[in-house]
Amino acid sequence: xxxxxxxxxxVADLIMCRRQPGIAIGRMCDKCDGKCPICDSYVxxxxxxxxxxxxxxxxxxxxxxxxxxxxxxxxxxxxECVTLERDRDGCPKIVNLGASRTDAHYERQKLG
Ligand SMILES: [Zn+2]
Ligand SMILES: [Zn+2]
Ligand SMILES: [Zn+2]
Numbered sequence: 001x002x003x004x005x006x007x008x009x010x011v012a013d014l015i016m017c018r019r020q021p022g023i024a025i026g027r028m029c030d031k032c033d034g035k036c037p038i039c040d041s042y043v044x045x046x047x048x049x050x051x052x053x054x055x056x057x058x059x060x061x062x063x064x065x066x067x068x069x070x071x072x073x074x075x076x077x078x079x080e081c082v083t084l085e086r087d088r089d090g091c092p093k094i095v096n097l098g099a100s101r102t103d104a105h106y107e108r109q110k111l112g
Contacts, residue, residue: 024056027071045076
């Protein structure tokens with residue numbers, strides 16, 4: 001059961017941005033290079049990943065869309081995800097839970 005629990009938490013942690021993609025191309029770091037951002041598959045990369053303006057702006061520019069490390073190559077959706085049209089669901093950049101908690105904190109400060 002240990003492996004089931006770890007998979008559950010892995011998925012729960014990954015929240016994608018899903019905003020309308022712009023012209024910016026998603027990037028991958030040396031660790032995530034070649035991985036499909038939707039299904040984590042390393043086989044048959046097919047379509048270049050586009051990310052939204054917010055995710056390609058400022059400090060996010062050139063960052064790995066999966067883990068936020070320094071990006072070294074372009075990100076691709078795998079053949080299967082393109083066939084299932086998962087590549088049309090919007091910006092696939094991972095928005096981690098830590099960042100959204102920080103935003104909520106700032107919101108409270110503004111209100112208080
Ligand atoms: Zn895929
Ligand atoms: Zn985005
Ligand atoms: Zn990475």
